[in-house]
Amino acid sequence: GAVVSQHxxxxxxxxxxxxxxxxxxxxxxATTMFWYRQFPKQSLMLMATSNEGSKATYEQGVEKDKFLIxxxxxxxxxLTVASAHPEDSSFYICSARxxxxxxxxxTFGSGTxxxxx
Amino acid sequence: RKEVEQDPGPFNVPEGATVAxxxxxxxxxxxxxxxxxxxxxxxxxxxxSVYSSGNEDGRFTAQLNRASQYISLLIRDSKLSDSxxxxxxxxxGGATNKxxxxxxxxxxVQP
Numbered sequence: 001g002a003v004v005s006q007h008x009x010x011x012x013x014x015x016x017x018x019x020x021x022x023x024x025x026x027x028x029x030a031t032t033m034f035w036y037r038q039f040p041k042q043s044l045m046l047m048a049t050s051n052e053g054s055k056a057t058y059e060q061g062v063e064k065d066k067f068l069i070x071x072x073x074x075x076x077x078x079l080t081v082a083s084a085h086p087e088d089s090s091f092y093i094c095s096a097r098x099x100x101x102x103x104x105x106x107t108f109g110s111g112t113x114x115x116x117x
Numbered sequence: 118r119k120e121v122e123q124d125p126g127p128f129n130v131p132e133g134a135t136v137a138x139x140x141x142x143x144x145x146x147x148x149x150x151x152x153x154x155x156x157x158x159x160x161x162x163x164x165x166s167v168y169s170s171g172n173e174d175g176r177f178t179a180q181l182n183r184a185s186q187y188i189s190l191l192i193r194d195s196k197l198s199d200s201x202x203x204x205x206x207x208x209x210g211g212a213t214n215k216x217x218x219x220x221x222x223x224x225x226v227q228p
């Protein structure tokens with residue numbers, strides 16, 4: 001149980017294009033999902049908290065106009081990297097928690113490796 | 118100072134060895150604690166939650182000292198398959214329950 005599906009797993013795009021990443025909770029409802037970014041040999045950095053039916057909360061230093069988050073339903077959150085540039089190349093991971101299984105911690109999607117050329 | 122600090126390693130140990138990882142956190146209001154394992158180029162996966170009373174899961178033992186804001190993970194009888202990065206993770210608590218990750222400790226178990 002508590003499966004989070006993230007899609008796509010890998011994206012290569014040209015500089016200036018926008019990329020959309022989807023995160024779905026498959027067997028539970030997630031009122032809150034989290035988006036992380038991980039650069040090589042670094043830890044996961046929380047970018048934003050996605051809240052169903054309301055605006056996302058962004059961490060300090062993360063541009064909300066650059067990283068657009070939509071959490072339109074209890075099972076889906078999307079992250080759109082607007083006008084991506086090479087410095088946006090990174091590993092993006094979403095996570096969510098099934099409140100019914102709080103002691104099991106947070107489940108992560110399999111991640112999206114974005115390469116902007 | 119980072120909110121969650123770990124020794125990045127790498128820890129190179131032979132099979133069968135016992136290895137211990139330490140972690141400290143700075144936010145005394147943190148509510149829950151976890152160890153995650155991350156394999157190269159993969160997502161993190163929960164290894165175990167950490168409780169104040171200490172808890173054990175097979176070869177893995179986790180301990181929490183709230184007074185010292187210190188978390189540990191002990192791996193006994195290391196296997197080759199234990200090679201990975203071990204992430205110390207702290208839940209800030211509050212309304213949103215944000216997870217904050219340490220930089221991770223790289224473990225390489227040698228045959």
